[in-house]
Amino acid sequence: MTRISGRIVTPGGVVQGQLRLSGTTIEAVVPDDSAGDDVIVPGFIDLHCHGGGGHTFTTGDPSSARGAAEFHLSHGTTTMLASLVSSPFELMRSATLAYKPLVDSGVIAGIHFEGPYLSAVRCGAQNPAFLRDPVLPEITEIIKIGEGAVRMMTVAPELDGALEAIACLRDAGVLAAVGHTDASYEQTHAGVDAGASVATHLFNGMRPVHHREPGPVVGLLSSTATVELIADNIHLHPGMLAFAARSAGPDRSILVTDAMDATGMPDGSYELGGQAVVVADRVARLAEGGSIAGSTLTMDVAFRNAVTAGLSLADAAAMSSTTPARLLGLSDRGALSPGLRADVVVLNPDLTLKQVLRAGA
Template sequence: MASLLITAHSVIITPTGTSTRVVSPGYVRVADGVIVEAGEGRPADPPDVDLPDGLLAPGLVDLQVNGFYGHDMVDADEAAWHTVVSRLPETGVTAFLPTFITAPVETQAAALRRARDILSNLPAGTRVLGVHLEGPFLSDKRKGAHNAAHLTDPSPEDVAALLETGLVKLVTLAPERNGALDAVRTLTEAGVLVSVGHSDATAEQTAAAADAGARMVTHIFNAQSGVHHRDPGVAVQALIDDRLSPGLILDLHHVAPKVAELVFRAAPGRVVLVTDAAASAGMPPGTYELGGEPITMPEQGPPLRADGTIAGSGLRLDEAVGNAVGIGIDLVTAVDAATRVPADLIGRPDLGRIAPGAAADLVWLGPDHRTRTTWAGGQKVFEGGS
């Protein structure tokens, strides 16, 4: 039985039946890729790995990755998938949802079939939990970087075509579109997480989506109706509705620090940190693609379309955790928002926590919250961060 004992300066653990907490010092014992013991103190037997500073945390879980390292996931070939899956552990991410943005339904269906064929032959690295379809059932009033020519209502036939491969685990849609609430019900019954996003919906329409089964809001405050004292929109409902988990791009550009703090304070235990990373993430300034459209990565700030619209981000998820701590969010809450909360939301309680029975997906974050070492299923898949 393959085993691993890690001792650490600090460990963030989620004991069975209790809330997540930090213990210092702490340890994690792994057998055959699964955590069998985790706790405070130091065991009598010598560790295989001792981490002298920083934090041993669960592997990070990102529900929105359009691309990374120069590759756009929607049209990635096998080599590109290999690159992204093998390199995302550099950012502390051990599980993710590759995200396909708006395209004609038949194009997305073909991309899903291509991904299905590739996924059976990927290297060790970040787990692919399924696919997030961000569109094409979005509002043309809140399209952001999406191509308005391909936006459409969610017909039963289109929904069925996209569900055919079984890969779709998350769909972002605008609930005000014709047929959208029926689509929410169909998707939910199929085990797909539905998120309200790129939407001009009222708070009441957003609540109706939650009544139908929606449980998330995509990148809160970005490309959606917001907070107005006489005309509340998607963002208001996301903050006050305990059924909804607001996704938050915490690169300090998409949402101002004070507003990000508001999100955490208004939705305790529900915030999901996401990167919304585009192909330009992890790359130098230059021109890349998002959904077949050119985007430019500047020296500072997020990638942009030619018209100045923000087009995804260049954010790392470990950086988002560090940014959360930097604006005053406590460490446990920040880490939970990038681990346990998204894992539970996507229906994977075996991920996103350090607890007996969970997968041994782990990340050593330095004092700056930057990834130093990453393990997936107890196997080291990245080492060398500083």
């Protein structure tokens, strides 16, 4: 039996004590006032990540995808989706087939297609050459050949055919996300009514808030959708991160990295979806136009930034583990509770990373 002592962040609150693991499973949380000051949280679950450690998910290369997953595991991400960017259908199809074995073996929990059915007006770092209105035969084919591997797709709800596409995704058990959108408040709610349940990196790649046209940001916050928040202090000011998280609540907010292959690597020149990216002082931007192009964030840093922004340990743990696990339907993980899989991250008192366990190992 493995015992880990410290401040254990459970669904019911923080318990000073011992987390006891038996093999791959959490056996018990035992109070102990003499336990240390390490902070023990559930393994992080990242639903939006394009790569890391010099490896990318965006090309459909399974070897690179495995490297990216291993890099983020070393930073506490025990479950993740592999996010692609807008691309030709041929790449979407080949990536689905290539990544299905990684899903089956548990290296990744599924595939997230961020595009190509996105707004050209709000494309951000998405390659405009690949953007198009939703094509139902494409969507149904990759869902079919993925056999459960496709778990999420981002769609701009104002596009022609978008509501039908969202309903198709919902009916197939795939998370439909609203993002890279110029939708009005009403169009955003129509997307949620059609079945969208996630907001792709809220605020970023969206029409800004205006008091006479609230747009997608207020539309999503006022809906039932769960909102992604990139907690790198670059995409969102810490005050805006805290505001959005408190507005939606920890049961409807999730921390994501939106990381690219440059994460954990030196500053320099990189590539994303066929476009040149320059990373300087940890900030990734398109070489042409200067749009923010993903991040160099890891989930351990995202968790620390959220707490520094004023969120409680319990809320940050819910946003980085419990809520995304529920979205994915993974009832065997996402919290430090007896009977669940022993996915555990141990942080030093200053919330820097100390140890990672995945299924007890």
